[in-house]
Amino acid sequence: MQGLPDLPDEINLVTLNCWGLKYISKLRRERLAEIGRQLAIASPQPHIVALQECWTQEDYHSIRRQTRFILPYGKFYHSAALGGGLAILSRWPIEESSMYRYPLNGRPTAFWRGDWYVGKGIAYARIRYGPDAKHVIEVFNTHTHAPYEGGKPNDTYLCHRTAQSWEMAKLLRGAAERGHLVLAMGDFNMIPMSLEHQLVTALAPVRDVWRVLHPDSSLGPSHHPVEEARRRPIPTAEFNIHENGAASDGPYNTWRWTKSQQKLIGPGKPPVTVPPDTPDPLGKRLDYIFAGSGDIHALGGGWVVKRANVGMMMRHPELGCSLSDHFAVEATLAFHPFRQSGPSPPLPGSHSNTVSNRDSTTPTAAGTHDPVPTTPEKSTTDSALHNGAYLQLQQSPTPSLAHLAETTYHAQLASFLSSSSSPDTLPSTAYETILSLIKSYTAREERQLTWRARHFFASLLVTAACLVGVWFTPCGKNYVSFILMLVSTLGLAAGTVDGLMALLFFRSELKALREFEWEVRNAKDLLFGGGVQEGQGGGDWDGAEGERGW
Known part of the structure; x- marks a missing residue:
């Protein structure tokens, strides 16, 4: 060259x-x-x-x-x-x-x-x-x-x-x-x-x-x-x-x-x-x-x-x-x-x-x-x-x-x-440690997803309640209407951010965790016997969206 x-x-x-x-x-x-x-x-x-x-x-x-x-x-x-x-x-x-x-x-x-x-x-x-x-x-x-x-x-x-x-x-x-x-x-x-x-x-x-x-x-x-x-x-x-x-x-x-x-x-x-x-x-x-x-x-x-x-x-x-x-x-x-x-x-x-x-x-x-x-x-x-x-x-x-x-x-x-x-391999305990990390972190992220999704729906209810409150605010109480509108706006903004996090980031991260877990479990089973069967790679929490082809 x-x-x-x-x-x-x-x-x-x-x-x-x-x-x-x-x-x-x-x-x-x-x-x-x-x-x-x-x-x-x-x-x-x-x-x-x-x-x-x-x-x-x-x-x-x-x-x-x-x-x-x-x-x-x-x-x-x-x-x-x-x-x-x-x-x-x-x-x-x-x-x-x-x-x-x-x-x-x-x-x-x-x-x-x-x-x-x-x-x-x-x-x-x-x-x-x-x-x-x-x-x-x-x-x-x-x-x-x-x-x-x-x-x-x-x-x-x-x-x-x-x-x-x-x-x-x-x-x-x-x-x-x-x-x-x-x-x-x-x-x-x-x-x-x-x-x-x-x-x-x-x-x-x-x-x-x-x-x-x-x-x-x-x-x-x-x-x-x-x-x-x-x-x-x-x-x-x-x-x-x-x-x-x-x-x-x-x-x-x-x-x-x-x-x-x-x-x-x-x-x-x-x-x-x-x-x-x-x-x-x-x-x-x-x-x-x-x-x-x-x-x-x-x-x-x-x-x-x-x-x-x-x-x-x-x-x-x-x-x-x-x-x-x-x-x-x-x-x-x-x-x-x-x-x-x-x-x-x-x-x-x-x-x-x-x-x-x-x-x-x-x-x-x-x-x-x-x-x-x-x-x-x-x-x-x-x-x-x-x-x-x-x-x-x-x-x-x-x-x-x-x-x-x-x-x-x-x-x-x-x-x-x-x-x-004769390639080096990790001991079985190392794979178990990784799977334990994944399980623990997955549980944390699922809790976060649930909490942020609930926050989003709660913010919708608070916003609706504030708007109703503005409707029934007596004349001459403009400051009350202002406070209610401010609370509804800020609450809806924060709830929307958490809703987007739950819908986009946390779901995406949980899917990445599923992929990671499948790879680790598959590598472990190939080394120590068995191999991962179709539909079993996601572990106990893979559910209906597991490796089933849809």
Whole structure:
């Protein structure tokens, strides 16, 4: 194919939530322009970049102008009333693109949160990097529903995020079956090894690139129950960046500082730094890169994870603030030929597979280690830092032999081949958990539908009563007529809104829940026996409108 460069040996990936909400995000234009500049001068040069919360075309074009020489191809994705905030930049041509809207994505009643109004979904791009039929990368960029209720057991949005991970897994699985290299990138608003995370990695032939290289990394912030159960010390800020990949909510990011701390930075003010051993109990991973291997048999090899790190940690050169309220996640995939026999390939970090210096050393870019200012509590934690109460990087870390074996390129390819012949599956209990979530959320939405429908009919009765009252209001009591008309108008308006919600949104959401439940129940029955019979896919509540063909 004309216009394509030589086949790449490596593919450099970047995903970043830009925090570019119009009218809401502070210093938006300046920060996103600097994001574009930093992408343009990054080393190694990125080949594919996935952006989230890039809400305006103004900011998108600003980034495109900065990166046009290294990332000449790009797509800004449109969705719903306010847009999905997703964009993909590429070194190679984009042959196709689509925007998949999530069937379950927030509620219009939560207008102050906005997830429903931006039409969150999955931005898709088919990118060709070579002339062969298999020289294709299918990129899926997403920003899932935010966990406003903190992931608590009664989190009503957990069902939404679970359904969104299910949709992502279906798309990834289909792309992998076409023999293409599959990438899922974005802000998934989930912690590692959560149900949502396991849906992606178990139902699609992809790996979380960070856990490939750091299988013992954290499962959430220190206070989260699953992380507390591991009984590990609270990590330092540096440990969280290099070992746990915590690109969110850490002390290095100025937008997580208190207001008094933020006042210390700004134009003309000296840089504010904090030691790397600052305790970081809140840092966590929300941003991910999931990668497949491509068709190992057709290509004679596959794509393996060579490098993964947290990036874009530099400050704005004039404003002194972080470029976003998230840091980027960066990864390098390397093509490795697969041999069934013969000597094992060299380990990552050896002379023939040297990892970039910035993977093994502390970043030195301006502002990279400019976290929160030193606090009075610093002196009280010094002894804890030295006696092992906090996890921190050692001068000469010695990884275990098991870890080295897992990170060999050959082992990665062998793992993909093994999973293709015997794919990972979720345990039966996981399917039961999902079905329980669906049942609970369905009951909630049915109650909401009933209540709002009753409100609509009640508003009609109140309006009729007010109009009758106006008719019988004595002369000279005009203020009474005015009050009655005002009450009837406002009541009818509110009732009509609730009536439309009941008729349109809640019925539509309940149908999406039926589809989701049928898919989960069918997948469970196919794996563990039986298969779903016609008319049984909707469960106990499918009723007369079940899968009967009408």
